[in-house]
Amino acid sequence: MSALKEEEIFLKKIEEETKIEPKDWMPEAYRKTNIRQISQHAHSEIVGTLPEGNWIGRAPSLKRKLILLAKIQDEAGHGLYLYSACETLGITREETINDLHSGKAKYASIFNYPTLTWADIGAIGWLVDGAAIMNQVMLTRTSYGPYARAMVKICKEESFHQRQGFESLLVLSKGTTEQQQMCQDAINRWWWPALMMFGPKDSESTNSDQSMKWKIKRKSNDELRQNFVDMIAEQIKFLGMKLPDDKLKWNNKKKQYDWGEINWEEFWNVIKGNGPCNFERVAARKKAWENGEWVRQAAVAHSNKSKTK
Amino acid sequence: MKQFINKFYYGDIPESNSGNSIISTESKTDWPLWEVFLRSKQGLDHKHTGSLHAANAQMAIENARDVYTRRMEGVSIWVVESKNIHASNPDESESLYDPSNDKIYRHASFYQLPDELKHM
Numbered sequence: 001m002s003a004l005k006e007e008e009i010f011l012k013k014i015e016e017e018t019k020i021e022p023k024d025w026m027p028e029a030y031r032k033t034n035i036r037q038i039s040q041h042a043h044s045e046i047v048g049t050l051p052e053g054n055w056i057g058r059a060p061s062l063k064r065k066l067i068l069l070a071k072i073q074d075e076a077g078h079g080l081y082l083y084s085a086c087e088t089l090g091i092t093r094e095e096t097i098n099d100l101h102s103g104k105a106k107y108a109s110i111f112n113y114p115t116l117t118w119a120d121i122g123a124i125g126w127l128v129d130g131a132a133i134m135n136q137v138m139l140t141r142t143s144y145g146p147y148a149r150a151m152v153k154i155c156k157e158e159s160f161h162q163r164q165g166f167e168s169l170l171v172l173s174k175g176t177t178e179q180q181q182m183c184q185d186a187i188n189r190w191w192w193p194a195l196m197m198f199g200p201k202d203s204e205s206t207n208s209d210q211s212m213k214w215k216i217k218r219k220s221n222d223e224l225r226q227n228f229v230d231m232i233a234e235q236i237k238f239l240g241m242k243l244p245d246d247k248l249k250w251n252n253k254k255k256q257y258d259w260g261e262i263n264w265e266e267f268w269n270v271i272k273g274n275g276p277c278n279f280e281r282v283a284a285r286k287k288a289w290e291n292g293e294w295v296r297q298a299a300v301a302h303s304n305k306s307k308t309k
Numbered sequence: 310m311k312q313f314i315n316k317f318y319y320g321d322i323p324e325s326n327s328g329n330s331i332i333s334t335e336s337k338t339d340w341p342l343w344e345v346f347l348r349s350k351q352g353l354d355h356k357h358t359g360s361l362h363a364a365n366a367q368m369a370i371e372n373a374r375d376v377y378t379r380r381m382e383g384v385s386i387w388v389v390e391s392k393n394i395h396a397s398n399p400d401e402s403e404s405l406y407d408p409s410n411d412k413i414y415r416h417a418s419f420y421q422l423p424d425e426l427k428h429m
Contacts, residue, residue, distance in 0.1 A: 077376045084360045299364035
């Protein structure tokens with residue numbers, strides 16, 4: 001079949017909302033965009049466990065420790081679903097991981113911020129997972145089959161993450177003055193980085209346009225970001241806390257919230273690797289990979305030995 | 310060890326037809342890829358749910374339990390090494406599946422029966 005005909009069939013499938021499966025013909029750029037986006041997403045799940053792991057040993061109660069452990073185990077599983085989806089596009093697991101370690105591949109910048117207090121764990125669940133869910137719900141309808149299926153699994157599990165975070169903050173918001181201050185402080189520090197999770201403005205996003213045409217993405221960065229603001233601005237009322245934005249105000253004409261401006265200089269700076277924890281996060285991943293090498297080798301040796309028996 | 314990996318690991322489709330090229334990779338450990346099938350409850354079929362890497366079948370089952378059944382999604386797990394799965398070729402789907410389109414007499418709804426004849 002000629003390449004032209006192949007492309008026609010491909011575009012028709014996209015048009016008709018038929019999912020693209022691993023063995024179907026696809027343009028090389030479609031493959032590459034998916035590899036980039038899915039692996040980036042996978043890395044984010046894995047790196048995202050680091051700031052939370054910081055608090056397992058210091059969780060305030062056994063209940064909170066169990067919840068946090070379960071959440072972190074979920075994130076690691078989500079990383080695996082996504083790495084697997086990525087592999088169907090013809091890149092090996094090891095190549096993907098090497099790209100993270102070498103700095104070639106990115107992960108969500110939000111995880112380059114530190115978790116200073118226990119309230120940060122609640123704020124991450126509510127705001128960071130909340131922002132991730134907006135994106136992930138959209139991605140359950142993405143055009144690449146394995147990615148969409150991974151997203152369906154992830155979304156099912158992710159809603160517990162956001163709810164436990166909000167509930168944890170709810171407890172703090174009804175606690176002592178000190179606990180209330182801790183809650184507000186965590187919200188202050190995580191709000192803007194959470195908004196940055198949706199990526200650059202539509203006018204500056206280099207990847208969005210073609211991704212929308214191929215239905216890899218279904219909504220623009222700004223659209224999702226606005227949905228998120230509208231959702232959180234309502235939810236925060238139950239906490240009796242405030243979002244750190246003087247310009248946040250309901251706009252009755254537009255039926256959505258008006259709000260301030262992201263510090264884009266900070267955004268690009270963290271992406272370029274100059275965030276508070278960039279170095280630490282990648283170093284932790286490399287260390288885990290290197291320290292695990294003997295385990296991987298031993299498992300292969302054991303498997304080979306049992307085969308010859 | 311230098312190893313050549315078919316981009317999709319499984320299936321019988323020659324590379325030239327699947328729109329991909331063979332890539333090579335250096336790997337010290339090369340745990341094979343496994344496909345995971347779950348029976349969600351007794352009496353139902355096993356259904357494909359995902360994949361993972363493991364050194365052997367036992368490890369694949371243990372990892373599948375940890376990754377794919379954390380919320381009671383399954384009561385039984387099958388794992389199959391991906392390279393052992395043979396798949397039909399999407400390019401041939403027309404010739405494979407089209408012939409069943411014009412055999413509507415294979416469906417119960419094809420037969421017009423009197424209304425009085427209930428429950429058939």
